[in-house]
Amino acid sequence: MPRSVLLTSLLLLPSLAPAAEPSPEVKRWWSHVQFLADDRLRGRDTGSEGHREAAAYVAEQLAGLGVKPGAGEGYLQEVALVSRRLVDARSRLTLVREGKRTPLVVGREALISPRQGESGQLDAPLVFVGHGLSIPEANHDDFAGVDLQGKLAVFIYGGPAHIPGPLRAHHSSAAERVKALKKAGAVGAVVLLNPKNMETPWSRSALSRLQPAMNFADTSLDDTSGLQVSVSFNPAHAEKLFTGSPHSFKELLALADASKPLPRFELPMRLQSSAEWVSTPVTSVNVVGVLPGSDPVLAKEYVVLTAHLDHVGVGAPINGDAIYNGAMDNATGVAAVLEVARALQAQKPQRSILFVLVTGEEKGLIGSRYFAAHPTVPRDAIVANFNLDMFLPLFDFTRVVAYGQDESTLLAPLREVASAHGVKLQPDPNPSSMTFIRSDQYAFIRQGVPALSFKFGYAPGSPEERTFKDWYTRHYHAPSDDLRQPIHKDGAIKFVQLLTDLTRTVANAPERPRWNDDSFFRRFARTNTPDGKQDTPLSNP
Structure with missing residues (x-):
């Protein structure tokens, strides 16, 4: 083999030098x-x-x-x-509009949160309330003038960009969110995830409903209880909630992404839920x-x-x-x-x-x-x-x-x-x-x-x-x-x-x-x- 070809071949070989020893x-x-x-x-x-x-x-x-x-x-x-573990086989979610019932596929279209809620059945009307935040320090209140008594609050997770991140985050915590929802009279929540801010695919997030949730045996330490049900909706199927309403989910997402004010309005349907937990x-x-x-x-x-x-x-x-x-x-x-x-x-x-x-x-x-x-x-x-x-x-x-x-x-x-x-x-x-x-x-x-x-x-x-x-x-x-x-x-x-x-x-x-x-x-x-x-x-x- 010519010397030049041999040298070229050797240069193309992987380095035989040992990897540096970790410190x-x-x-x-x-x-x-x-x-x-x-x-x-x-x-x-x-x-x-x-x-x-x-x-x-x-x-x-x-x-x-x-x-x-x-x-x-x-x-x-x-x-x-x-x-406490949600009995998945006995979990049901159904949308009802003008007497027509549309069962939802739990896990694919929506899921019931294993952390919040009570065993039993619920049938309640839906109201869209923007980001579902009440932040007095920023003069922001998505519940002002809205009748939520006995209803489910539907909101897009997130918040206006002009409100400082830590302040927005504090009022988005489970304890603050539940406190505001209960004060407004809501019996539960339907959370709409914004695809722009989703860290993981819905398919993997949905698997979390199969994991056991936990809370304190000392109930005095629990500041997140009080809602009858909490539901998360797959954004790919969220338009179902807005059928017949004055705004589409796509339109609301565009407003949220632009950090523009979100409207608040009643949705022309109800949500029926049935859930059971084993503790x-x-x-x-x-x-x-x-x-x-x-x-x-x-x-x-x-x-x-x-x-x-x-x-x-x-x-x-x-x-x-x-x-x-x-x-x-x-x-x-x-x-x-x-x-x-x-x-x-x-x-x-x-x-x-x-x-x-x-x-x-x-x-x-x-x-x-x-x-x-x-x-x-x-x-x-x-x-x-x-x-x-x-x-x-x-x-x-x-x-x-x-x-x-x-x-x-x-x-x-x-x-x-x-x-x-x-x-x-x-x-x-x-x-x-x-x-x-x-x-x-x-x-x-x-x-x-x-x-x-x-x-x-x-x-x-x-x-x-x-x-x-x-x-x-x-x-x-x-x-x-x-x-x-x-x-x-x-x-x-x-x-x-x-x-x-x-x-x-x-x-x-x-x-x-x-x-x-x-x-x-x-x-x-x-x-x-x-x-x-x-x-x-x-x-x-």
Whole structure:
């Protein structure tokens, strides 16, 4: 063979150089993800054997790191729950117009929420109420002048773009939404999803109705009950609701997408529903550890790091796989908290650090809501919360989105630390997704604690943006969120290092964080008492 041909052939061969050896930091972080997302734990469903095994693993890791038990004499805080499963075979939805009954295919055209509602039958008229929001702070009230007594409120999930994202998100939370609907006299809700803002295909979202829902055994902790039924409608079939009405669903979507005012009107039909739930008691656990602070005074205050340990367990199979492993959601976040705990040991901060791996996030933030109602340290001693919920290390870590960054004085240390790490701070790229109220930081916010939640950022129109959005379409709440998907491990470690430095900076600061004077969430803050502690909320939310 001529020498030139031989050289060309060798250049075309794959590189025989060995792949770079992962760093010790990568190996440790990834080992936690591997354990938690293994098929053996069967998706870590709340209260399941797999979740208990995951909790035992996390407690063992904290103990090995020298983190002390933070739930009394141990690491586990028990949470008494009630699991309820919708009997799908006995669920019925029917539209009735001018005496004509049109049965709906549950799962394909619409679904009954497993989280809200009561067993039994309901027959009620329908009223379209825009986005179904009542936001006094923005002079916005979709229920003003509308008769909803004994009726079902039909609305498009989302809200006007001119209303700040966190404020809009707060009033879109289940608790605030149910409170407003009950005040208006509605007996239930029909939620219309906007295709523009749907993170996952309807076919996969519909499978969630087969998963058990959960709530507190202590009903005094439940602030989302009171509706007889809650229905979600597939946008591909939503025009059925508007037959004979003055507006089509397509027309209303166009107004919503343009952030124009939505009309409110009665629909010329009724919805009949029939549903049955089966309930069973369940006990699950939060895992709580504490790293005592180094300063005798500041050690009595706490910065809390949270991540949810649960996922959705075993569900309907997709491509032959029925185990929803939850690698990104949220084994990655739990692994990051464990590695921050390791890193902080080398130089302990002045304030104490509380590590709380909560249960039941996928069931409605119930673990964090329970901990916020029953904290294992004085409630007023908690000064800040940093929450990790699938921070999505899908590419290199060069930008960060910190939900809530404009609401409190946590922005200053965040800017300082991000700059030191060469990471660009990015605003929420999609306020319509309501991310600020969809994870465990929200339980702390409602107790007056300034909080941030994080995700990797990306430049608009970049390949990273396409990767980010594609992950939701393909993997969010799917069995494919497993250990085989691409994960940027080095990027994850860069994030862990930034979070470590941010936690230490806030824990060492002389002043505790506070809400900005113009933040809506300042109303949840607690006033200072003469002894310097914080006591009651500034106003009743």
